[in-house]
Amino acid sequence: MTVSKxxxxxxxxxxxxxxxxxxxxxxxxxxxxxxxxxxxxYSLKRAQLKVFEDxxxxxxxxxxxxxxxxxxxxxDKNPGRNQTEIANTLGILRPNFVSMLDAxxxxxxxxxxxxxxxxxxxxxVLTDKGRVVLxxxxxxxxxxxxxxxxxLLGPANRVxxxxxxxxxxxxx
Amino acid sequence: MTVSKxxxxxxxxxxxxxxxxxxxxxxxxxxxxxxxxxxxxYSLKRAQLKVFEDxxxxxxxxxxxxxxxxxxxxxDKNPGRNQTEIANTLGILRPNFVSMLDAxxxxxxxxxxxxxxxxxxxxxVLTDKGRVVLxxxxxxxxxxxxxxxxxLLGPANRVxxxxxxxxxxxxx
DNA sequence: CGATATTTGATATAATCAATAACAATTATC
DNA sequence: GATAATTGTTATTGATTATATCAAATATCG
Numbered sequence: 001m002t003v004s005k006x007x008x009x010x011x012x013x014x015x016x017x018x019x020x021x022x023x024x025x026x027x028x029x030x031x032x033x034x035x036x037x038x039x040x041x042y043s044l045k046r047a048q049l050k051v052f053e054d055x056x057x058x059x060x061x062x063x064x065x066x067x068x069x070x071x072x073x074x075x076d077k078n079p080g081r082n083q084t085e086i087a088n089t090l091g092i093l094r095p096n097f098v099s100m101l102d103a104x105x106x107x108x109x110x111x112x113x114x115x116x117x118x119x120x121x122x123x124x125v126l127t128d129k130g131r132v133v134l135x136x137x138x139x140x141x142x143x144x145x146x147x148x149x150x151x152l153l154g155p156a157n158r159v160x161x162x163x164x165x166x167x168x169x170x171x172x
Numbered sequence: 173m174t175v176s177k178x179x180x181x182x183x184x185x186x187x188x189x190x191x192x193x194x195x196x197x198x199x200x201x202x203x204x205x206x207x208x209x210x211x212x213x214y215s216l217k218r219a220q221l222k223v224f225e226d227x228x229x230x231x232x233x234x235x236x237x238x239x240x241x242x243x244x245x246x247x248d249k250n251p252g253r254n255q256t257e258i259a260n261t262l263g264i265l266r267p268n269f270v271s272m273l274d275a276x277x278x279x280x281x282x283x284x285x286x287x288x289x290x291x292x293x294x295x296x297v298l299t300d301k302g303r304v305v306l307x308x309x310x311x312x313x314x315x316x317x318x319x320x321x322x323x324l325l326g327p328a329n330r331v332x333x334x335x336x337x338x339x340x341x342x343x344x
Numbered sequence: 345c346g347a348t349a350t351t352t353g354a355t356a357t358a359a360t361c362a363a364t365a366a367c368a369a370t371t372a373t374c
Numbered sequence: 375g376a377t378a379a380t381t382g383t384t385a386t387t388g389a390t391t392a393t394a395t396c397a398a399a400t401a402t403c404g
Contacts, residue, residue: 031261034249035310040321040334041223041238046263046341048220051213054344066213067361077206084381089203091218093363098383112382120370120381138207149212152344153336162212164325164333169218172226172324256352265392270354284353292352292399 051149058144062137067092068104069141072134075110075126082121083112109133223321230316234309239264240276241313244306247282247298254293255284281305 036042055066064072067090074086087097101124104110109130112122126134150158208214227238236244239262246258259269273296276282281302284294298306322330 031246031253031257032249033261034245036242036245037338038318038334039238039242039245039313040318040330040337041220041227042242043334043337043341044216044220044223045238047337047344048213048216049263050340050344051216055213066217070208070211070214073206073208074203077204081203082381085203089205091221094382095364095384096362118371118381122382141211146210146212149340149344152339157336158212161333161336162210162215164329165212165215165219166209167324168222168321169215172219172222172321254352266353267355267393268391290352290400294353 054148055141055145058148059137059140062133062140064133064137067100069134069137071100071104072109072126072130072137075124076131076134079125080123082115082118082123084121086124104130226320227313227317230312230320231309234305234312236305236309239272241306241309243272243276244281244298244302244309247296248303248306251297252295254287254290254295256293258296276302 052066055069059069070090071086074089075081078086083097083101084094087094092100101110101112105112108127111125111127113125115121115123146158153161224238227241231241242262243258246262247253250258255269255273256266259266264272273282273284277284279301280299283297283299285297287293287295318330325333
């Protein structure tokens with residue numbers, strides 16, 4: 001018998017929390033989050049899901065995921081790079097990056113070009129369409145997505161938040 | 173022809189960034205992150221992965237994932253709840269929660285008990301072992317995991333970060 | 345009361361994401 | 375020139391997330 005005493009007791013009505021909670025009918029009381037509210041990782045994950053969700057909504061007209069958007073951004077700012085370099089800086093494993101690129105290339109947003117230096121590697125290039133889509137995506141992200149975060153947190157807090165997250169991502 | 177002019181040009185040595193970068197040998201320069209550094213969702217995701225990684229390291233002796241830890245925490249703070257209630261407050265879908273519980277129960281960390289009120293539902297109960305493991309896990313999390321975050325950010329910043337993340341998770 | 349609808353836990357299954365091993369072609373190293 | 379390392383790729387696995395469906399039990403409502 002490893003089950004605790006309380007556990008072995010007939011699990012009766014006790015419903016909402018041990019302390020005198022007034023239960024009128026069927027609606028159960030909100031659960032106590034306890035130390036969960038203090039767990040940074042928990043809030044981090046919850047917030048991340050919400051933010052990605054909103055990103056998808058805002059950029060839905062262009063059918064871009066956060067990961068795809070980040071690839072297009074990197075390609076634009078870093079011409080002449082190959083798959084390994086782009087994948088590495090995004091934390092994407094090379095094998096998984098292949099199908100990502102296939103998808104982007106099939107939509108004519110970027111192109112793989114064999115390098116003349118190293119015929120093993122593919123230089124990644126944004127197409128004209130890719131540049132247009134990226135430009136539109138940036139606008140949507142700025143005016144809808146980040147704007148909403150700004151409204152919720154205030155500009156100063158948003159910057160402070162970003163700095164702390166970057167610090168964690170870089171130094172933790 | 174949808175490929176841009178620059179793209180159609182022979183993709184020559186150009187390697188690291190367009191601007192006069194001094195390339196001595198094989199080592200390529202760090203990529204420009206561009207607007208990526210301003211994207212909250214990006215840093216959020218990166219930070220979240222780092223934090224979870226550290227959590228796993230710190231709690232490795234107890235073999236608990238963040239999700240499992242959150243379940244144990246909730247069970248401890250909310251006795252008498254059933255699977256649906258616990259799963260819902262954690263954002264876990266009921267079907268996926270079944271195997272999670274199977275794992276915890278097989279390790280004798282918690283138990284499903286048929287409710288006497290509603291014989292459909294399983295009241296979830298922490299076992300004694302579950303309580304011990306949870307207690308140890310809390311200690312590890314506090315003294316190793318959260319302590320490290322405190323050291324990196326400073327206590328005040330850590331609290332500020334937590335508040336903003338909770339706000340996003342709740343109101344965004 | 346009794347027919348119908350809803351809820352609960354569970355199963356099966358699909359889709360996505362992440363991770364490892366291995367391979368051919370190419371390049372680097374010694 | 376033989377060997378090692380790199381690049382893109384395929385195959386495969388595991389983990390996570392999601393939907394549909396089911397039997398048992400309960401709730402609802404005529």
